[in-house]
Each structure stands twice: as C-alpha cells, then as structure tokens.
Amino acid sequence: MKMNRRIFLGKTAVATAAVAAPMVLADGHAKPRVVVVGGGAGGATAARYIAKDSKGEIDVTLIEPTRTYYTCFFSNLYLGGFKEIEDIGHSYGGLAAGGVNVVHDWAVGVDRDAKTVSLAGGGNVKYDKLILSPGIDFVDMAVPGWDISAQNAMPHAYKAGSQTELLKAQLMAMPEGGTFAMVAPTNPYRCPPGPYERVSMVAHYLKANNPTAKIIVADPKPKFSKMALFQEGWANHYEGMIDWIGEDFGGGNVSVDPAAMTVTIDGEETKVDVCNVIPAMKAGRIAEIAGVTDGNWAPVNAADMSTKADPDIYVLGDASQQGDMPKSGFSANSQAKVCANAVRGALTGSKVFPAKFSNTCWSLIETNDGVKVGATYEATPEKIAKVDGFISQTGESADLRKATYEESEGWYSGITADMFG
Amino acid sequence: MVPFLRLYFSVLAMTVSTVAAANTLGDPEAGKKVFAKCKGCHQVGEGARNRIGPHLNGLFGRPAAGLKEFTYSKSIQRAGSSGLEWHAETLDAFLENPRSYASGTRMSFRGLKSPEDRHNVIAYLRLFSDDPANIPEADPTATATDHDIDQAILAIQGDPEYGAYLSSECTTCHQADGGDAGIPSIVLWPEDEFVVAMHAYKTKQRNHPVMQMIAGRLNDEEIAALAAYFNSLDN
Numbered sequence A: 001m002k003m004n005r006r007i008f009l010g011k012t013a014v015a016t017a018a019v020a021a022p023m024v025l026a027d028g029h030a031k032p033r034v035v036v037v038g039g040g041a042g043g044a045t046a047a048r049y050i051a052k053d054s055k056g057e058i059d060v061t062l063i064e065p066t067r068t069y070y071t072c073f074f075s076n077l078y079l080g081g082f083k084e085i086e087d088i089g090h091s092y093g094g095l096a097a098g099g100v101n102v103v104h105d106w107a108v109g110v111d112r113d114a115k116t117v118s119l120a121g122g123g124n125v126k127y128d129k130l131i132l133s134p135g136i137d138f139v140d141m142a143v144p145g146w147d148i149s150a151q152n153a154m155p156h157a158y159k160a161g162s163q164t165e166l167l168k169a170q171l172m173a174m175p176e177g178g179t180f181a182m183v184a185p186t187n188p189y190r191c192p193p194g195p196y197e198r199v200s201m202v203a204h205y206l207k208a209n210n211p212t213a214k215i216i217v218a219d220p221k222p223k224f225s226k227m228a229l230f231q232e233g234w235a236n237h238y239e240g241m242i243d244w245i246g247e248d249f250g251g252g253n254v255s256v257d258p259a260a261m262t263v264t265i266d267g268e269e270t271k272v273d274v275c276n277v278i279p280a281m282k283a284g285r286i287a288e289i290a291g292v293t294d295g296n297w298a299p300v301n302a303a304d305m306s307t308k309a310d311p312d313i314y315v316l317g318d319a320s321q322q323g324d325m326p327k328s329g330f331s332a333n334s335q336a337k338v339c340a341n342a343v344r345g346a347l348t349g350s351k352v353f354p355a356k357f358s359n360t361c362w363s364l365i366e367t368n369d370g371v372k373v374g375a376t377y378e379a380t381p382e383k384i385a386k387v388d389g390f391i392s393q394t395g396e397s398a399d400l401r402k403a404t405y406e407e408s409e410g411w412y413s414g415i416t417a418d419m420f421g
Numbered sequence B: 001m002v003p004f005l006r007l008y009f010s011v012l013a014m015t016v017s018t019v020a021a022a023n024t025l026g027d028p029e030a031g032k033k034v035f036a037k038c039k040g041c042h043q044v045g046e047g048a049r050n051r052i053g054p055h056l057n058g059l060f061g062r063p064a065a066g067l068k069e070f071t072y073s074k075s076i077q078r079a080g081s082s083g084l085e086w087h088a089e090t091l092d093a094f095l096e097n098p099r100s101y102a103s104g105t106r107m108s109f110r111g112l113k114s115p116e117d118r119h120n121v122i123a124y125l126r127l128f129s130d131d132p133a134n135i136p137e138a139d140p141t142a143t144a145t146d147h148d149i150d151q152a153i154l155a156i157q158g159d160p161e162y163g164a165y166l167s168s169e170c171t172t173c174h175q176a177d178g179g180d181a182g183i184p185s186i187v188l189w190p191e192d193e194f195v196v197a198m199h200a201y202k203t204k205q206r207n208h209p210v211m212q213m214i215a216g217r218l219n220d221e222e223i224a225a226l227a228a229y230f231n232s233l234d235n
C-alpha cells in the first residue's frame, strides 16, 4: 500500500514544551516516589529512564514477579529454531545497578486514596506516581471450549517463557504429516503481525523436519497486518502447507475441545496434533483492580500516558487504550520514554518536552526474508494519532529482505539494552 | 564547516516561526452532518452495501474502482488502473470538484467547495476504514506537526537536555554502547557528519524508510541538538 506523507491541515492543537511545577508530596517523605508495576517493555524502560534521568532525585521501585523476563519479541524465532530460549531471557541486575529498587513480587491491590500498592508477599509500597505496565490477560471464554486451565493442552504462547517452550516441544513431537492448528485472536491484541510471523516460523520448522505436515489457521478477522507480504511469502516458501481460513470462510466460528484435541471451524471438526489458541485479550488484571480500565483496556491521555481515571496513575504498553499505536514492544518502549519525561517533570520540575511516539514491527517470514511496518505518531487532544508510516513492499529483492532481517537483530539488541541497561 | 552546512544554517536563521500544531483530519461529528449530502447514493458503516454509488467502508487505501462487485464508470476504472488510490489527500481533491478530477465519473455531485466541509466529511469516513492500532500500515488519522516552523521547539534550541530526551528515540534501535550488529553505531560520530546524514534522510537522499520517517519529523534545530548531545558523550 502506498502511504501518503502529507494530508492537509484540519483542526489544530498546540504542543509546547512546558516547565512543570513540582507536585506537593504526600506525608513529607524526602524524595518523590515512583512505583512501576510490570518489568516488561513499558515498565522496565520507564523505571530505567526515571532512575537514570532524575539522578537520584526520585525513588523508583519496580514490582515484577519473574526474575527472568522472556521477550515475546523474537519468541517466534525461537519456535522456528533461529534462537535459543536463553537468547530471549533478560534479568533485572542492570536495572538494580542503575538505581531501581527491584522487588520480585506480584502487585495485588492499589489503594488510590492512600496511594499505596499492596504486594502478594504482604506489605504496601507508597507512591506519588504509579506506572502500570502489566501487559495482557486473556478474555474468559473468548474461544468456546478454551480457558486458562486448558493452556497446557492448547498453549497460547502469547506470554513468553514456559508457554513458548511448551509449544515448541509440541511442535517437535508432531507425528509425520500431522496438523498444527492456530486460533488467531480478535482485534485488538498484542503484536498485530505476531500470529502470522508465528505461522511462518512453524512452517519453517516443519518444512525442514516434517515436510508433509499441515498448518490450519482459523481467523476471526477478514484481514491482518502485512497480509500481502505474508501471503506472498507463504506461497513462495511454503507452498501448499498453510491453510488460512479468514472470517469470510467461517474462521471466526470456531470452538475447541482440549481433551479430544479437536478444532471445529464453521461446523467442521478436525482432529489436530498441536493447537495454539490465542484468545482475545484485555489489560493485565492489576489495571482493572486499580479501577483505571473502561471495558477491556485503560484509556489514557496521549500527551503523557496518564489515565483518564486518575492523574497520578499512568498506564503504558499493551494495557493502555491510547489510539492508533499497535500493541508492541517498540510502542511500549516509546510510550515509556514520553511518560518518564512527564513524570519526572511533575515530580521534580524538570522540563517536559512534547510527546513523540514511533513504532516499527519487523517480522521474519523465512531465513533472511524479513519485512517491516512502521509509523510515527503524535498526541492530539483525543488520542495518539498516526501521522506517517511505511511498509515493506511485495517483490522486494533478496538483499533488501536480508538487510531488513539483520536490522531486526540490531533492533533487538538495542531495545533490550534500552529496557534493561 | 563545509559550504553545504553554511548554506543550511543560514536558511535556518531566516525561518519564520509559527505555532506548532498536531492536526486531526477534521471533525467527524460535523462530517456526519455533511455526509447527509452523500447518503442518497452512498452507504457507510455496519451493513453498508453498494447502492447507486459504491459503499464507503474500507475506503482509505482502496484503489479507485477497487470493489469487484460494483460497476464503475470507465473514467474511474482508468484512474484506478493508473494508480489512483483513495487517501485523505486524493479524496480532498476529488470531493472539491469530482467532475474535474475524474471527468466522466458517474458521480453527479457538484462537489464541496468548503475545505472545512471536506475535511470533516473525510474525518467521518476515516472512521470506517482500518484502524492503525490493528493494521499498523493503515492510513494516518492525523497530519504531522510542521516541525520546521515549530516555535516551541525553536525556543529550546541547543538545549542538551532536549538532545538527551530526543536521543531516547534513537536508542530503541541503536545501542548506546556502540554495538553495531545489524544496525549501525551512532556513538562517537563527528557532529557535522551526523547533521549532514540526518538532513539527507530528511530530504530522502539517503534511502532508509525508518530513518526517513524519524528524521522527517526532526526540525533542523532538533538535529543540531541531537548532534551536540551525542558529541558531548565523547568528552
């Protein structure tokens, strides 16, 4: 698709750099306190930037239950055999060294009047500003027959780690000529091209190890991101292996039976060997517990990611409802920096610069066949709005596709260093 | 300093600045009222079907004459096969005077002379095409701030703190420790070369879509602030 660079001027909103007046702190604590819940793409970045840029003027506590964060980004490459699981695991030592107080626990409650977060292990942490970046949870019964108790029989692998390893083990154990099924999610969900990159990586693995195996995808959507690029790639590299059943062909009318390992698509039941169910998603539970969600997501103000419900609570990344940005690691990282700048301004009076957001999502279709889609965004009074963008084209040269893939490797090193120090 | 840079900075010094603005396409609420004029022939929204004119769901990014089930005029078919796609800007031109934009279109409508009406109806129609949150490559829903005449930013020129803030966008991809696998290092890069390179991306003389996009929305002062910030890291 050709993107238009300039449209025309319509309604305008003024964006300026402002010097904020530092806020009055609760109970005369010497230093302002920021608590960040969730040490992923949004939370780790926000914690690191606030600690780094405030140079000790702000106490930053990060609450994250896991000691090793496995990135969802590149987890599909692990399924395809391009990465080892250790390659996508990151620990929090760098953040601790950078002055962030890392607490390995679950946040289980938020008292907005007392301004405290309670922990599963007991105790409360006080905050002046609270940043929630808890990622996603799944909507119950979104796919009839599946709930979270079925995640071992039919993994989602949409939070990386043990789920991803389980899906890989099931893929490797498939009988010769077996069937791999995916139930794709409804909009909006994390990583729009993610399910389709996964299909590509599964096909890559099967082509080499189980070439008569088949992949069926039941999709409730009529179209998806980078569709023309994926379909071109599937036809070129994996001819006859992938059957994508979109909304028009009943892909949305799907149910599963985890005990029998069957998938029923538009009335037709199929016995499968692996079934990757990616259910509809919603904001990580803690956002709802904090009372900052409206429906499945947490609406935020575009200029600083503060929630519409509470000016002292910010929501980043997948859990937020901000407008046009796709739910991606790149987006969460970009939003975290805007938020960090604003939170620092509010607490210490440092300069607050205009919000700028960007995103690029790379996907790997086959060895050295990388594609990407990217955009820039700005804050309008209503939302974060897309203002410009690009996408890889069909029919690009092998050299360009290889360079695009190599770029994604560079990006991975860059963003993980940016998150974890 | 090389002559190119001298010229570049003198042009900069003459730039007249106005207020920065992030622009929405128009007001969709007002556009809904304007759409009353179109409703006799076109449907949009859930369950919309082709009537006298084609339905307008998914219009943005669609090639002219792009619906298989609708019989278009020869003129619109020709426009489609020669590459016309519907985006905010092509729709704006078409709606101003349909007959002069595509002579021979069967759309017997005089056009919307008021730019505001056009912007509003376009903003309304945009609601019924792909959402960039789900399909990132979908058409924009706003226009970029004109960074070259951004007074708020000019006022903070040369601010190293601003350079540091802007640099956080770079470090999503370029490693701060200078690692250069897949994505080149930008650490320890001479200031003037940095400015020339960024300017070349901005004017699309250097070819990389991500960098063209990122540099395209940096004004000259911001590029200078970034260069100064990265340069300050060497010392």
Ligand SMILES: Cc1cc2nc3c(=O)[nH]c(=O)nc-3n(C[C@H](O)[C@H](O)[C@H](O)COP(=O)(O)OP(=O)(O)OC[C@H]3O[C@@H](n4cnc5c(N)ncnc54)[C@H](O)[C@@H]3O)c2cc1C
Residues within 6 Å of the ligand: A037, A038, A039, A040, A041, A042, A043, A063, A064, A065, A066, A069, A071, A072, A073, A074, A075, A076, A105, A106, A107, A108, A133, A134, A135, A136, A157, A158, A159, A190, A191, A194, A195, A198, A284, A285, A286, A316, A317, A318, A319, A327, A328, A329, A330, A331, A332, A360, A361, A362
């Ligand atoms: C298969 C796949 C491929 C992807 N590929 C890409 C890609 O190539 N590029 C890209 O940009 N994005 C990609 N993504 C998307 C990306 O992973 C997410 O958008 C990103 O991780 C969102 O960041 P986040 O901070 O919102 O949430 P997360 O990164 O998920 O972090 C949330 C953290 O919060 C913690 N948490 C949750 N609840 C609590 C609580 N109550 N208390 C304490 N901690 C809590 C969790 O343990 C977790 O560590 C991909 C996703 C998937 C599934």
